[in-house]
Amino acid sequence: MPVYNFKALPTVPSASDLLDVVLSKTQRQTPTVVRGKWQISRIRQFYMRKVKYTQQTFHDKLGKVLDSFPKLDDIHPFYSDLMNVLYDRDHYKLALGQIHTAVGLIDKIAKDYVRLLKYGDSLYRCKQLKKAALGRMCTLMKKQKASLVYLEQVRQHMSRLPSIDPNTRTLLVCGYPNVGKSSFMNTVTRADVEVEPYAFTTKSLYVGHMDFKYLRWQVIDTPGILDRPLETRNTIEMQSITALAHLRAVILYIVDISEQCGYTIAQQAALFHSIKPLFANKPLLVVCNKTDAQAMEDLPQKSKDLLEEMKKAADMNCAGLTASMVVDSSSADGGLVTMSTLKEDGVSDVKNKACEMLLMSRVDQKLKTRKTNDVLNRLHVALPSTGVRAPNIPKSVLANAKAGYPKSERKTEKDLQEENGGAGVYSMDVRKNYLLEKDEWKYDKIPEIFDGHNVADFVDPDIEERLAELEREEEAMLQEEENQMDEESEDDLTAEEKQTLKKIRAKKSKIIMDHRKKKQKGQGSAHIARKHDTERRLTSRRMRDELGEMGVDASAAIERNRGRSVTRRGKKRALEDDEDMEGRSKSRSKSRSAVLGRTHSSKSRSRSRGPSVAHSAEPGSGFKHSAQKMKAQILSDKMQRKMQKLARKGEGDRIIPNEMPKHLFSGKRGIGKTDRR
Amino acid sequence: MRLETCWFCSSNIYPGRGVVFARNDGTVFRFCRSKCHNNFKMKRNPRKVKWTKAYRAAKGKDLTNDTTFELERKRNRPERYNRDVMQKTLKAMERITDIRNQRESRFIANRLKERKRQERKLARKQLDQEIHLVQSPAAAIASTSKEKLKTPVEKVRGRQKMQE
Numbered sequence: 129m130p131v132y133n134f135k136a137l138p139t140v141p142s143a144s145d146l147l148d149v150v151l152s153k154t155q156r157q158t159p160t161v162v163r164g165k166w167q168i169s170r171i172r173q174f175y176m177r178k179v180k181y182t183q184q185t186f187h188d189k190l191g192k193v194l195d196s197f198p199k200l201d202d203i204h205p206f207y208s209d210l211m212n213v214l215y216d217r218d219h220y221k222l223a224l225g226q227i228h229t230a231v232g233l234i235d236k237i238a239k240d241y242v243r244l245l246k247y248g249d250s251l252y253r254c255k256q257l258k259k260a261a262l263g264r265m266c267t268l269m270k271k272q273k274a275s276l277v278y279l280e281q282v283r284q285h286m287s288r289l290p291s292i293d294p295n296t297r298t299l300l301v302c303g304y305p306n307v308g309k310s311s312f313m314n315t316v317t318r319a320d321v322e323v324e325p326y327a328f329t330t331k332s333l334y335v336g337h338m339d340f341k342y343l344r345w346q347v348i349d350t351p352g353i354l355d356r357p358l359e360t361r362n363t364i365e366m367q368s369i370t371a372l373a374h375l376r377a378v379i380l381y382i383v384d385i386s387e388q389c390g391y392t393i394a395q396q397a398a399l400f401h402s403i404k405p406l407f408a409n410k411p412l413l414v415v416c417n418k419t420d421a422q423a424m425e426d427l428p429q430k431s432k433d434l435l436e437e438m439k440k441a442a443d444m445n446c447a448g449l450t451a452s453m454v455v456d457s458s459s460a461d462g463g464l465v466t467m468s469t470l471k472e473d474g475v476s477d478v479k480n481k482a483c484e485m486l487l488m489s490r491v492d493q494k495l496k497t498r499k500t501n502d503v504l505n506r507l508h509v510a511l512p513s514t515g516v517r518a519p520n521i522p523k524s525v526l527a528n529a530k531a532g533y534p535k536s537e538r539k540t541e542k543d544l545q546e547e548n549g550g551a552g553v554y555s556m557d558v559r560k561n562y563l564l565e566k567d568e569w570k571y572d573k574i575p576e577i578f579d580g581h582n583v584a585d586f587v588d589p590d591i592e593e594r595l596a597e598l599e600r601e602e603e604a605m606l607q608e609e610e611n612q613m614d615e616e617s618e619d620d621l622t623a624e625e626k627q628t629l630k631k632i633r634a635k636k637s638k639i640i641m642d643h644r645k646k647k648q649k650g651q652g653s654a655h656i657a658r659k660h661d662t663e664r665r666l667t668s669r670r671m672r673d674e675l676g677e678m679g680v681d682a683s684a685a686i687e688r689n690r691g692r693s694v695t696r697r698g699k700k701r702a703l704e705d706d707e708d709m710e711g712r713s714k715s716r717s718k719s720r721s722a723v724l725g726r727t728h729s730s731k732s733r734s735r736s737r738g739p740s741v742a743h744s745a746e747p748g749s750g751f752k753h754s755a756q757k758m759k760a761q762i763l764s765d766k767m768q769r770k771m772q773k774l775a776r777k778g779e780g781d782r783i784i785p786n787e788m789p790k791h792l793f794s795g796k797r798g799i800g801k802t803d804r805r
Numbered sequence: 806m807r808l809e810t811c812w813f814c815s816s817n818i819y820p821g822r823g824v825v826f827a828r829n830d831g832t833v834f835r836f837c838r839s840k841c842h843n844n845f846k847m848k849r850n851p852r853k854v855k856w857t858k859a860y861r862a863a864k865g866k867d868l869t870n871d872t873t874f875e876l877e878r879k880r881n882r883p884e885r886y887n888r889d890v891m892q893k894t895l896k897a898m899e900r901i902t903d904i905r906n907q908r909e910s911r912f913i914a915n916r917l918k919e920r921k922r923q924e925r926k927l928a929r930k931q932l933d934q935e936i937h938l939v940q941s942p943a944a945a946i947a948s949t950s951k952e953k954l955k956t957p958v959e960k961v962r963g964r965q966k967m968q969e
Contacts, residue, residue: 562886569888578898580817582807585877586894586901587884595897598872602904609911619925621932628939629928635938679944 134286137196141189142280143273147266150185154178154262164251175258176245182262183238186269190231193279197224204294206374210333213366215282223275223282230272237264290335290348297345297490298377299482302368304391304399305352307384308417310334311469313349316479321349328352331364333371340483348375355399372406378486379407380478381414381442383435385466386421393427397434404441411485412442413465415478420468446485813841813851815858868912873905 141149158181162174200208200217211220241261248254292298299316301309305328310321317336322329334349350368354361361369372379383396400414416424416435427435465481467474494500541556548554562570575583588594621629668686675682745751751760771778809818812834824842826834836842844854851859861867876897884890 564886566888569886572886572888572891574886574891575895576806577808577819578895579902580808581877581898581902582879583891583894583898584807584883585879586898587880587890588876588894589884589887589890591876591890591894591897594876595900598876598901598904601872602908605908621925621928625928625932628936629932631939632931632935636935639938675941678939678941680941 133291134198134283134289135291137283137287138192140193140276140280140283143270143276146186146189146276147269150182150189151262151266153185154182157181162251166251168249171251171254172245172248175248175254176242178258179238179241179245179261182265183234186234186265187231190227194224194228194231197279197283204374206292206294206370209370209374210289210367211286213363213370214285219278220282223278226272226275227279230268233268234265237261237268290333292333292335292348292371292375293346294375297343297483297486298375299345299347299380299479299486300350300371300375300377301347301380301382302350302353302372303382304384304389304396305329305354306389307352307382307391307396308389308469309352309382310349312380312382312415312417312467312475312478313347315469315472315475317347319347319349328364333367338479340479341487345483348377353399353403355395355402369403369406372403376410378411378413378482378489380482381407381412381438382417383414383438384418385416385424385427385431385435386418388418388421393431393434397438400438401441404445407442407445410445411482411489412445413478413482413485414438414442416466417469419466419473420471424466809835811835811837811841813837813844813849813854813857813859815851866913866916868909871905871908873901873908876901 158178159174162171164171166174198207198211200211200221208217211217238261241257241264245254245257248257301312303309306326310323310330313319313321313334313336314323317338319334319336321334321336328351330349330351332351336347336349338345338347348371350371351364353365353368358369381400383393383400384391385393387393414435465474465478467478469475545551545554545556559570564570577583668689672682672686745754745757749757751757771781806820808820809823810816811818811823813836816837818835818837823835823837824839826836826842826845828834834845836845844851851857852863854860858867862869
C-alpha cells in the first residue's frame with residue numbers, strides 16, 4: 129500500500145540550472161590536468177572519464193526526477209483522476225516521457241563518443257570529441273526546457289495537495305456551493321477551512337481529521353458542484369466529482385433548506401438525482417442544513433416532498449449495501465437528518481450517524497470476504513472448568529498447627545555463647561564443624577607456606593605416584609645427558625694453541641688500531657706528502673726484529689742493504705770482504721760491481737734520480753707518440769699545481785668550510801648593510 | 806594466607822609485603838616492591854624489561870616447560886584436608902623443588918654450551934687461517950730447507966759419534 133505523500137518530491141531543476149550543475153560537477157569531480165606528453169591511452173582515458181561522468185550525472189539527476197514522480201497508472205484511481213483533472217494526464221505523461229527519452233539519448237551519445245574516443249590519436253582530437261559529446265548532451269537538455277518547467281510547476285502544486293488516504297474511514301461532504309459544507313467541516317474537525325458567504329469559497333479538496341469511537345476519521349470537504357453536464361464542469365467541480373467517484377466513503381449530501389445559498393430545494397434535489405450514480409455502493413446521508421434560518425416544519429409541502437424523495441433515494445442506495453443498515457435507518461429518521469452548522473445543532477448527530485453507517489458498511493464488507501472464515505477458524509475462547517477450587521493444605525501440617533510444634537533439643541551456638549561468657553567474650557569454634565575423615569585431624573596445624581612455595585599448590589591425593597614418576601623421568605633425563613656428554617668429544621685447545629691464538633688476536637687488534645690511527649690522521653685535511661718516514665718505522669732494525677719474530681731470518685736482506693752505503697771505510701771493507709769471499713753467489717758479485725763502479729765516477733754527479741715517467745706511449749693509452757704523452761703529462765701537472773696550492777683534493781673538491789659566516793648573517797641591518805654591524 | 810607472585814618481576818610476595826593495585830575492571834595487580842610498582846606505573850612491559858622473569862621466560866633464557874611446574878599448580882577447587890596426604894606432600898615438595906632447581910641450572914648450562922662451541926670453532930678457524938700474522942709461512946719453508954742444506958747427513962753423524 130503506497131503512502132501518498134507528494135511533499136517529499138525532489139525539486140526539478142530548470143534546464144539551464146541542470147546544465148550548470150552537471151557541467152560544474154564534472155569539472156570538479158574529474159581530474160583537470162592533462163598533458164600532451166602522456167601516453168595516448170591515458171589521455172583517452174582522461175576524456176572518456178569526463179564524458180562518462182557527465183552522462184552518469186545527467187542520468188542520475190533525471191532518473192531521480194523520473195523515479196520520484198508518481199506513475200498515473202500505478203497510483204490509486206482517485207489520485208490519478210485528480211491529477212488528470214488538475215494537470216492534464218496527457219501533458220503530464222508527455223513531459224515525463226520526453227525526459228525519459230532524453231535520458232536514453234544522452235546515454236546513447238555518451239556510448240557513441242566513448243567509442244569514438246577509443247580511436248582518438250592525439251590530445252587535441254580527444255578534447256574535441258569530448259567537447260562535442262558534452263555539447264550534444266547539453267543541446268539535448270536545452271530542448272527539454274519546457275517539460276522541466278512544467279514538471280517543476282506540477283511538483284510545487286502537488287506538494288500542496290492535501291494528504292488524503294483513499295483507503296481509510298472517510299466522510300465526504302458534498303452539495304451545492306455555499307450550502308454549509310465547509311462550516312460543517314469546521315465544526316466537526318479542527319481544520320480551519322475558509323468560510324465566506326459567497327459561492328465557490330472552497331476551490332479545492334480539504335482534509336480534516338476527527339475522532340469517533342477511538343478511531344481516526346478523515347473528513348473531506350469538497351468544492352460545490354453545479355447541476356450541469358459533466359463536460360461543462362470546471363476544474364474545481366471536477367475535483368469534487370473525482371473524490372465522489374473514487375473514495376469509498378460515507379457521503380453527506382448537504383441541502384440548504386433555507387435556500388440562502390441561491391439555489392432552491394428543487395434545484396438541489398435535481399443535482400442530487402443527477403449525480404446519484406456517483407453514490408452507488410456507498411452509504412449516503414442527506415443532511416438538511418441551516419435549520420436555524422428555516423425550520424423543517426415550516427417548509428412548504430412541495431419542498432418536503434422533494435426532501436422525502438431524496439431520502440427515499442438515499443435509503444434505496446443504502447439498502448443495496450446491507451440489510452442491517454436498512455433496519456437502522458428506518459428506526460431513526462432514515463437518510464434525512466437536520467442540523468444547523470451556525471448553532472451547531474444536530475451536527476454531532478449527523479457525524480455520529482454518518483460514522484456508524486460507514487463503520488457498519490465496512491464491517492459488512494469485511495465479513496463478506498473469504499478471510500473472515502480463516503480468522504474465525506483460528507479463534508478459540510477458553511473457559512475455566514467448573515467446580516470448587518479451594519486451597520490445599522496437608523493434613524499433617526494442620527495437625528501440627530493444632531498441637532503446637534515440639535521444642536528442639538539441639539544446643540545452638542547462641543546457647544553456647546551464653547554459657548561461655550556472652551557476646552564479645554565467647555569466640556565460636558569453627559573447626560569443630562570441619563568435615564574430615566578423622567575427627568582428630570580437626571585441630572591440626574596446617575602449614576600454608578613452605579620453602580618459598582604454597583603448600584596448597586602441591587596438595588594432591590596421588591602425590592606419591594606423581595613424584596615417583598618424576599623421579600623416573602629425572603633418572604632417564606640424566607642418563608640421556610650423560611650419553612650426550614660422552615658423545616661430545618673434548619675439543620678444547622691445548623695450552624700452546626691458546627698461546628698462539630692470544631698472539632694472533634693481539635697482532636690483529638694492533639693492525640686494526642694502527643689502521644684506524646692512520647685513517648684518522650688524514651681525515652678532513654688535504655693530503656700532505658710524507659717527507660720521509662718521520663716516525664722511523666722503515667728501518668732495517670725494525671725489519672730484522674719483526675721478521676725475526678715471525679720466524680724469518682732477515683739478516684741477509686739487511687746485509688744486502690748495508691752493502692750500498694757509501695763510506696770510505698765501508699768501501700774498503702767491502703773490497704776486503706770481496707777478496708775474502710771469492711766465488712760466492714751472483715747477486716753478491718753484482719752488488720760488488722756496483723760499489724766498484726762508483727769508485728771510478730766523479731762525485732759531483734747525483735747518484736739517484738726521482739722516479740721518471742715512462743716515455744714510451746703504450747698502445748691503447750690514447751697517445752700517438754711519446755712526445756704527445758709528455759705534453760699531456762706536463763699539462764696535467766700544471767693543472768694539479770693549482771689544486772695543490774689551494775689544498776684541494778681535485779676539481780671535485782669544492783667544499784666551502786663555512787657557508788654562512790656568522791659575522792655576515794647576524795646583527796643589525798635595518799638601514800645598514802649585512803656586513804656592517 | 807598464600808604467597809603471591811609479583812605481577813612485574815614474578816618473584817614471591819610474602820604476606821604483609823608489597824602493594825596491591827585493583828583496577829576498576831576488577832583486575833588485581835600485585836607488586837613485590839616499589840621498584841616493580843613504579844615500573845608498572847611507567848607502563849613498562851615486563852616482557853621487555855631484562856631483569857624480570859617474564860623477559861627471561863619469553864627469550865628462552867629460563868626453563869619454562871617442565872613436569873615439575875605442573876606439580877605446583879594453583880587449584881581453584883581445594884582438596885579436603887588429610888593428614889597423611891599433607892605429610893606426603895611436604896616430603897614431596899622438598900624433592901620436587903630440588904629436582905626443579907637442578908633442572909633449571911642444567912638448562913642454563915646447556916644453553917651456554919652452544920656459545921662455547923661456537924667460540925671454539927672460531928678459535929680453530931683463526932688458528933688455521935690467521936697464523937701468518939705471527940708466523941711467516943716463509944719461515945717454515947726456510948727452516949726446513951736450510952737445515953737440510955747446512956749440514957750434510959754424514960757430518961751430523963760424525964758429530965754425534967764424537968759426542969759419544
